[in-house]
Amino acid sequence: MPWPTESAEKPLLGPELSVAGTTRSGRSGRSGRWIYYLVLPVVLLVIWWFCTDVLALFPSALLPSPIRVAKAFGHVIADGELMLNIEDSLLRIFYADLAALIIAVPIGLAMGLYQSIERLLDGLLSLFRPIPPLAWVPLAILWFGIGTLSIVFITFLSAFFSILVSTVAGVRSLDKLHIRAALSLGASRRRVLTHVVLPTTLPSIFTGLRIAIGVSWMSIVGAELIAASSGLGYMINYYQQVLRTDVVIVGMITIGVIGLGMDLLSRWVERRLLPWRQGARLP
Amino acid sequence: MTGHHKIAVLGVAKRFGETAGTSVNALSMIDLSIADGEFVSILGPSGCGKSSLLNIIAGFEESSTGRIEVDGKPISGPAPNRGVVFQEYALFPWLTVAGNIGFGPQSRGMRASKVNRIVSRYVELVSLTGFEQKYPHELSGGMRQRCALARCMANDPDIMLMDEPLAALDALTRVALQDELLRIWGEASRVRKKTVVYVTHSIDEAIFLSDRIVVMTPRPGRIQGEFVVPFPRPRLPEIRIHQDFHGLSDKIWLMLQAEAGRKSC
Numbered sequence: 173m174p175w176p177t178e179s180a181e182k183p184l185l186g187p188e189l190s191v192a193g194t195t196r197s198g199r200s201g202r203s204g205r206w207i208y209y210l211v212l213p214v215v216l217l218v219i220w221w222f223c224t225d226v227l228a229l230f231p232s233a234l235l236p237s238p239i240r241v242a243k244a245f246g247h248v249i250a251d252g253e254l255m256l257n258i259e260d261s262l263l264r265i266f267y268a269d270l271a272a273l274i275i276a277v278p279i280g281l282a283m284g285l286y287q288s289i290e291r292l293l294d295g296l297l298s299l300f301r302p303i304p305p306l307a308w309v310p311l312a313i314l315w316f317g318i319g320t321l322s323i324v325f326i327t328f329l330s331a332f333f334s335i336l337v338s339t340v341a342g343v344r345s346l347d348k349l350h351i352r353a354a355l356s357l358g359a360s361r362r363r364v365l366t367h368v369v370l371p372t373t374l375p376s377i378f379t380g381l382r383i384a385i386g387v388s389w390m391s392i393v394g395a396e397l398i399a400a401s402s403g404l405g406y407m408i409n410y411y412q413q414v415l416r417t418d419v420v421i422v423g424m425i426t427i428g429v430i431g432l433g434m435d436l437l438s439r440w441v442e443r444r445l446l447p448w449r450q451g452a453r454l455p
Numbered sequence: 456m457t458g459h460h461k462i463a464v465l466g467v468a469k470r471f472g473e474t475a476g477t478s479v480n481a482l483s484m485i486d487l488s489i490a491d492g493e494f495v496s497i498l499g500p501s502g503c504g505k506s507s508l509l510n511i512i513a514g515f516e517e518s519s520t521g522r523i524e525v526d527g528k529p530i531s532g533p534a535p536n537r538g539v540v541f542q543e544y545a546l547f548p549w550l551t552v553a554g555n556i557g558f559g560p561q562s563r564g565m566r567a568s569k570v571n572r573i574v575s576r577y578v579e580l581v582s583l584t585g586f587e588q589k590y591p592h593e594l595s596g597g598m599r600q601r602c603a604l605a606r607c608m609a610n611d612p613d614i615m616l617m618d619e620p621l622a623a624l625d626a627l628t629r630v631a632l633q634d635e636l637l638r639i640w641g642e643a644s645r646v647r648k649k650t651v652v653y654v655t656h657s658i659d660e661a662i663f664l665s666d667r668i669v670v671m672t673p674r675p676g677r678i679q680g681e682f683v684v685p686f687p688r689p690r691l692p693e694i695r696i697h698q699d700f701h702g703l704s705d706k707i708w709l710m711l712q713a714e715a716g717r718k719s720c
C-alpha cells in the first residue's frame with residue numbers, strides 16, 4: 173500500500189473541525205462554511221416561532237414569540253436603555269480586566285521566575301481561587317455598596333485568577349536555551365526579562381486574558397443581578413420582576429452576542445499581535 | 456605551552472548531582488589551551504561531556520573544580536565576547552530573522568541605523584537575503600542554522616562556541632553548510648581572526664573544519680588525545696576525498712574504537 177503523500181493527505185479532523193486559517197484542499201468550502209454556523213440558530217428560531225406564534229403552547233409571559241422579542245429589541249434600542257446598560261457593563265468589565273491584567277501579570281511573572289515567591293503566595297492563592305466570584309457578592313455589597321465599585325471588584329477577582337494561572341504557566345514554558353542565548357549575546361538581566369521572558373509569556377497572558385474576559389462577562393451579569401442598579405444583568409432581573417419576559421430575552425441574546433463578539437475580537441487581536449504563533453497550529 | 460592563549464581550561468571537572476549513588480562524573484580534570492584564532496574541534500561519542508565542557512566555557516554552568524580563563528582572566532558567567540551557536544538553534548521564535556540577528560547589537564546598545572547595517576551585512580553573508588522578515592518557523596532547518604550562525608557573528612565575538620550546530624541536518628545540507636561555515640568564518644575573521652570551539656561527533660566534520668582536534672572519551676569524560684590537522688586553508692571541498700584525509704580519519708577512529716573496546720571488556 174502506498175504511503176499517503178502530501179497532496180493526497182486527508183485532514184485529520186474532518187471538515188467540521190478544521191482549524192481556521194489552515195490551507196486545505198478546496199477553496200470552494202470557504203464561503204459556504206458560514207452556512208454551517210447559521211443552520212442550527214435558524215432551525216431553533218423557526219421551532220421557537222412555530223411553538224409560540226402558531227401552536228401557542230406557552231403563555232407569552234413564560235415564552236414570548238420571537239416577533240414580540242424583536243419588537244422589544246426595537247423599543248429598548250430606540251429609547252436608549254439597551255445601549256446605556258451595555259455601556260455600563262462593558263465599562264465595568266474594562267476596568268476590572270485592566271486592573272486584573274496590571275496586577276496579575278507581574279505577580280505571575282514573579283511566581284514563575286522565583287520559586288520562593290511562588291511558595292510564599294501559592295497557599296494563599298490556592299485557598300482563594302476555588303471561591304466562586306459570586307460568593308463575594310455579600311461582602312462586596314457590605315464594603316463597596318450597591319453599584320459599579322462592587323461589580324468591578326467581583327469581576328476583577330474572577331479575571332485575576334485566570335490571568336495569573338496562565339501567566340505562571342507561560343513562564344514555565346520558558347526555554348533555558350533562549351535565556352542562555354540572550355545572555356551570551358550581551359543582554360542584561362533586565363533585557364532578558366523584557367525581551368525573552370515577556371515575549372515567551374505573552375501568548376499565555378493573552379490566552380489568560382481571553383479566558384478572563386469570558387469568565388468576567390459571566391460573573392458580571394451574575395453580580396449585576398444582585399449588586400447593581402444598571403447593566404445588562406440588572407436589566408434582565410428588573411424586567412423579570414415586572415414580567416416583561418420579552419425584554420429579558422432581549423437582554424440574554426445581547427449578552428450572548430457581545431460575549432461572542434469579544435471572543436472573536438480578542439482572537440483577531442491575538443493573531444495580529446503574535447504573528448509568530450501561527451506556526452504552532454494543528455494541521 | 457607558552458605563547459598567547461585565547462582560552463585556557465585549567466583542571467576543570469564537572470560532577471552532576473550531590474549524592475554519591477546518583478552523581479555523574481561528566482568531566483574529570485580537563486586541561487586544554489586554545490590559541491587566538493584557532494579552530495578547535497572537540498570530538499567524542501555521545502555522553503562524553505562535550506556539551507558540559509562547552510557550557511562551562513560559555514559560562515552557562517559552573518565547573519565543580521578548576522577554572523576557565525579567557526585572555527588570561529577567569530570568566531564569570533556568559534559574556535558577549537563568547538558567542539554561542541546551539542545545536543537546537545535556539546532562535547527567538549517571536550523575532551524575525553532580522554530581529555534575531557540584530558538582537559546582540561541591540562542588546563549592547565547600538566543605534567538602530569548601525570544595527571540595521573550589521574543585520575543586512577550578515578543576512579547577506581549567510582545568504583538569507585529576502586528572508587529578513589520571516590519568522591524562524593517559516594525557515595528550513597539549514598536556514599535556521601545559518602540564521603543562528605549570523606546571530607552569533609553579528610555580535611562580533613572573539614570566540615565562537617558551537618555545540619554540534621549541524622547535527623540536526625541531513626547529510627547533504629550538512630556538507631554544504633560545512634563549506635559555508637568556513638567561508639563565513641573567514642569573512643567574519645577578516646579584521647581579527649575568531650577563535651572557534653566546535654563540538655561534534657563526526658570525525659570527518661572535525662577534520663574538514665579544524666586546525667586541531669581534541670578527542671574525548673566518556674565515563675568519566677576526559678581528553679584521550681589530540682590531532683593537528685595538516686591541511687592548508689582555505690579548505691576545498693575536494694580534500695574530503697584526499698588520501699591523507701582518510702588516513703587521519705582512520706587514526707582518530709582507531710583511538711575512539713580502542714577506548715570503546717577497553718570500556719566494554
Ligand SMILES: Nc1ncnc2c1ncn2[C@@H]1O[C@H](COP(=O)(O)OP(=O)(O)OP(=O)(O)O)[C@@H](O)[C@H]1O
Nearest residue numbers: 471472479481500501502503504505506507508656
Ligand atoms: N544537567 C545534568 N544533570 C545530570 N547529569 C547530566 C546533566 N547534563 C549532563 N549530564 C551527564 O553528563 C554526561 C555528559 O553529558 P554531555 O551532555 O556533556 O555529553 P555530550 O558529550 O554533549 O553528549 P551528546 O553528544 O549526546 O550531546 C552524561 O552522562 C550526562 O548524562
Ligand SMILES: [Mg+2]
Nearest residue numbers: 505506507618
Ligand atoms: Mg551534547
